[in-house]
Amino acid sequence: MSALAIFQSLTLSHGPTPISTGIGIHVPRATLTELTGGVSSGRTAVMLSLLQQVTRQEEFCVLVDVQDTFDPASGAAAGIELSRLLWVRCGGNVDHALKATDLLVRAGGFGMVMLDVSGTSAAALRRIPIATWFRLRHGAEHNGAALVVTGERVGAGSSAKLQLGVRQKEILWSAKLLRGIRSIAESTKRGGPAGVCFDSRSR
């Protein structure tokens, strides 16, 4: 090995380290990521896995929950350190959710800010101006937080650096139990990571 190659191998990596989703795909920090998927696609499992990865690294994270559907028991079972999770329940009000996300992204100090718009109508999401997504992304870039917007559909468009889509492949049953869901996660944007098949299991 040449001296230059040794030197390069010893050089410390710099910049913010991406967050693992637990399925072999990494979510970049300091930008906006879109995570989409239909009902029972395995998207929420990826979302909880991301929150678990962040809290496991002793970082604080935020979940802005538009429709108030997060289940703390499910989160705890997924390994999320709930004491490091700030949960904002917006009772279906998208405007409140966007305002809270903006404030929290700009407050700084959080490893991840997750905006969950699941269950919100397409019409309500279409009404969100593209400038709002740009503003949120700019806040994330400024403070270094990974901003993840998740839902059946999001519409952040070009503001999202990474767009991940999750779809169900099959449901895993045992004799009398639901064992889990086999899903496929793939980038819906050109040049993104290759598709990954993963299982989200109940135990």
Added chain:
Amino acid sequence: MFASIHAPGNLPILLDCARRFSPLIEITSPDTVTFDIRGLSRVYGEPGKIARAIERLIGMPAHIAIAANPDTAVCAARGIAGTCVIASGEEGRTLSALSLHLLGCPQAMGELFDLWGIRTFGQFAALPAAGVAARLGEEGVHWQQVARGSARRQLRLMEEKVAYSREMELEDPIPLLEPLFFLLARFLLELCTELTARSLATNEIRLRLTLEKEAEHAEHLVTLRLPAPMVDQKALLKLLELELQVRPPGAAIRKIQLTAEPVKPRVVQEDFFAPAYPSQEKIEVTIARIRHFVGAGNIGSPQVLDTHRPDGFVMGPLADARVSAQNTHSSVSGVRLAFRRFRPPQTAHVITKQQPVHIMSAVARGAVGVAKGPWFTSGNWWRTDVWNREEWDIALRSGALYRIFRDLRTETWFVEGNYD
């Protein structure tokens, strides 16, 4: 070095003077104050100059003594008129002529000295230490060391009980919040400056507003309990503003009283390699702002309750970064099946043939492909929040997975949530 000032009947002036020189002050007696002047030579020069500075500042007749130990300074201030600076090693000689009643020893011991014919410090100091110990014990030895000027002790520092409070009675009642915030900003600035000067912070702010006589309630109270001590005037003002905007006083304000509870500030050792966490002051203000529009119970950190009751959790405060960093453990590996909960559960019409075969509700509709169950769960039969239900996991033909349940008390079906 220690300085002692003696002036009968002028304790507040003596204390005020001592505070200008040192934070380490002992109220030796109601007419004597002793304080630590070590390190002041860099500011004033030799001890004689410090004594003159004290003399100038006090502005009234007082006896001032400076010595290497507190007891010598106290005895000299009580017994020697004017200003007296005792060099190290000269203590015994300087004190020797003083009357023994200035020593401050217990009355019984003083009477004994009278019987023995011992009248001055010098006479007592000249007695053999072993003989004093045999006759007067350990206490006698201590007082002899004081008389010799060789006793060593720490100052018994006074504890000042300062009330961090501001109040103002207004000539004209103020009906608007804006002028109130203006006054609160001033009060908070003063309180925060005082707290900072004493290396303190606050974890509780109490605002008492006395309202006009015609008002329904005579007073309006606002209490801010902070999870971590802070002294940031702007953050505290913002928190008060948000609280008052949510819960404004019902009438014009006649009197304002603002009190800050003093506590020791939070000291955090920052770590270059530790992950960043939100600044406590900033996050408190941000949470208060969000609470303002989402509601008080809708922001916080969820805590799962130790119960089998469905959806058993409470909202608590976000963990303290330091405490939280100590209990990092997560043995979970891989991706876990997640559950999304509908709050409240959605009522459904379910057709059953020994098991659910078709469901109709606002969130799930269609033929059931697979149904696994039933599982029965019940609890809290002795309370009002009793539950008794039959649960099923169902998969619709579309692939959507739901948990549904039948309330066995009302025979009503609900969709509790979906697996995702």
